[in-house]
Amino acid sequence: MSKEIVDLIVTGIFQTLLMTVISTVIAYIIGLPYGILLKITTPGDILGNRVVHGILGFIANVFRSIPFLILLVFLIPFTRMITGTSIGTTASIVPLTVGAIPIVARMVEASLNEISPGIVEAATSMGASPFEIVIHFMIPECLPSLLSGAAINIATILGYSAMAGCIGGGGLGAIALNYGYYRYQQDVLWVTVLILIIIVEIFQEGGTLLTKKTRKA
């Protein structure tokens, strides 16, 4: 591989990490409260409301059922509105975030569902408000599960970031497509795939380790 390609790959790694991390962070800023709302509006839960729960669940399902590649194309006008362009690393962050929000929300909901109803009952009997129940009981009690969910989500978003390469996004995915696929440079394809595997491995193992460290029971 030429020095040019090596430089390209190094830049690609940074672009991929940038896209993945920023999209994950924004997706959590929106998806975490979204998931909490999904959980607590479940009929019978602390703010049980069939209508709100139904609407939130429906929206999450719609976005989750659109294949990411289609979502990328579909969101081009929206992306252009926000970032001013529809190609490059920054532009990829928009569809990545939109695609990740419902995934994060459902993962958060699933984690919070693990909480024993007894703990919520104890919190209620102490006179805690729904907000206090979420902050002081649900989140601390489900923290290990939330962390392990985050490790899975970040790997998923990394996978999506590679797809963004198809429509002019940056990062390793774009390199693998443009050099490995269109130019038949098998070595570039293999190297990028290998690097992607290593990155996923690091995120996943790091997440697992962190989960183990936090979990007390």
Add this chain to the structure above:
Amino acid sequence: MADEKVLYSLKNVTKIFKSGKSIVKAVDDVSLSIYEGEIFGIIGMSGAGKSTLVRTLNRLEEINDGEIWFDGKNLSGLSTKELRQTRKEIAMIFQHFNLLTQKTVLANVVLPLKLAGVPKKIREAKGMEMLEVVGLAEKAKAYPAQLSGGQKQRVAIARALAMSPKVLLCDEATSALDPKITEEILNLLKKINKELKLTVIIITHEMAVIEKVCDRVGIIDAGKLAELGDVKDIFAKPESKAAKRLILPAITGDNPFDRTDKRCFRIVFDGFSSKEPVISNLVKETGEMVNILSANTRSVGGVGYGQMIVELPKEEARQKVILDYFKSINMEIMEVFETEESE
């Protein structure tokens, strides 16, 4: 108890559960008063509605009819905010402890104080003080998973006491514990009741728990209050079918008395006569004998009680002599088989 202050006053409380077309009255027209400083027991078989009843006392369960007055306030009339404030005065402990598994013992105990906005230093000092009360100060930094069941319930008690509540509701708090640990927890509840003058309400399906610590008891059967009174009185002379069933465990299911065609009686010795050799005296004074089918002694509210189930001879004249003798020494007697047939 008439001169004491009423803490809880329940008036015709009814709670209905609907599932499809069937309607279940989990609590059916219950009226009772609970006084400040007493240990009040609520007992019933599983499914009798006792857990639903206790959950109405802090409005974890809304009632369909009737009124619940707590410390001069009508619970149903409180706004959400007032209810949350009032709940801080009504502490509760549970069968499965319901501690946060990811937080330390001390962090669990100070949680109610944290919710109340008490500064960190003050709440931790108070938390340690509560852990001293339950004898677990050395476990402050441990996690619940490292504790035994009895220790977990102690932590839950410390957490319940942190807000200096007016009442402690115990929902089957000893049902997940073995008899020895149950005894320890009950002693602790008794100690707290005495030292902190805290009203304690205990829900259980075990008569032994009621006998050990409660002053008064309400017996719940099919949602209704079947019997209410001092534990000693109800133990000595149960009136309702539900009370008899709870006090005479041998009556239910497969028991040896089913196979006898003779009349059987339960006799109860109170604290005085249990020091007397009643059966020997019977033989000496009347010349009649009874067959003892079962006998045990227990402490009811700190007083020694004995109960014995005796089988009488077949001849009616001899039965009369024996029964007259028991009556003459003021022994509580109750026919065992009659229990099942009556009502």
